[in-house]
């Protein structure tokens with residue numbers, strides 16, 4: 001069974017992925033955050049930079065596209081295969097209102113006929129591997145049975161299922177009953193995604209579903225960046241390595257951005273998840289959220305690591 005690092009837009013860009021891959025092992029594939037297609041081709045240099053092979057040498061990367069236009073997907077897809085990638089992932093899970101209102105991400109799930117036509121055109125014209133990351137419906141988990149029939153018609157290389165509906169966002173619990181039905185009825189290898197943050201949660205899931213191709217983890221890896229090696233090799237997170245990982249990430253963001261604000265923005269987003277690992281995390285979490293200057297941030301981070309060493 002393989003372990004995948006989920007795409008987390010705004011957090012797991014190439015700088016983050018490289019730092020993570022340098023300090024922690026056990027990840028079979030990293031998925032890049034989505035690139036939204038348009039009829040004008042790649043729009044932002046930032047998007048291309050994120051998936052350039054020279055920026056991703058230390059990992060197996062799968063680029064992801066967010067699209068409801070088959071021709072745009074095909075045009076972007078060809079460019080991505082030309083870069084040397086063997087797999088592209090289609091995002092049918094993003095629940096954000098701006099994405100859904102355009103009929104993309106999980107919004108596309110509400111239009112099964114259009115989705116069927118989209119997949120028909122894409123699979124007949126693109127010859128590389130295409131995997132799908134999907135939620136189980138727009139509003140109702142029952143939608144998934146119809147969606148499965150559509151997915152089963154095409155040579156999808158892997159079906160990654162986050163068993164929530166779009167309207168669930170990240171609330172409620174993943175629907176393991178519907179996920180189990182999907183595992184039984186899918187023609188394709190299935191990967192589970194959602195709410196796995198500890199080895200115990202991983203073990204419970206894989207005991208219940210022993211035939212999964214892979215498990216994809218997002219926030220769990222942000223909370224404990226050594227979780228994959230803990231699952232695979234029983235190696236727990238070491239404070240020294242965690243500190244090196246933090247320091248290198250911080251350093252790289254300082255080199256990349258000018259001014260305190262964008263660096264703090266990136267680090268604050270990371271701490272939203274990482275903080276739970278530290279003692280008295282609520283108090284420190286608030287202090288990090290409030291900081292406006294890098295020098296103050298550095299003081300709080302140093303205090304957090306020294307508290308962790310003492311605990």
Ligand SMILES: Cc1cc2nc3c(=O)[nH]c(=O)nc-3n(C[C@H](O)[C@H](O)[C@H](O)COP(=O)(O)O)c2cc1C
Nearest residue numbers: 006007008009033034091162194195196217218219
């Ligand atoms: C901040 C954030 C950004 C995300 N960005 C993406 C994205 O670019 N593409 C995608 O398919 N899913 C995205 N997701 C969803 C995650 O990949 C994943 O499916 C979700 O967090 C559930 O898995 P987890 O419980 O292991 O985190 C994002 C989630 C969060 C919280």
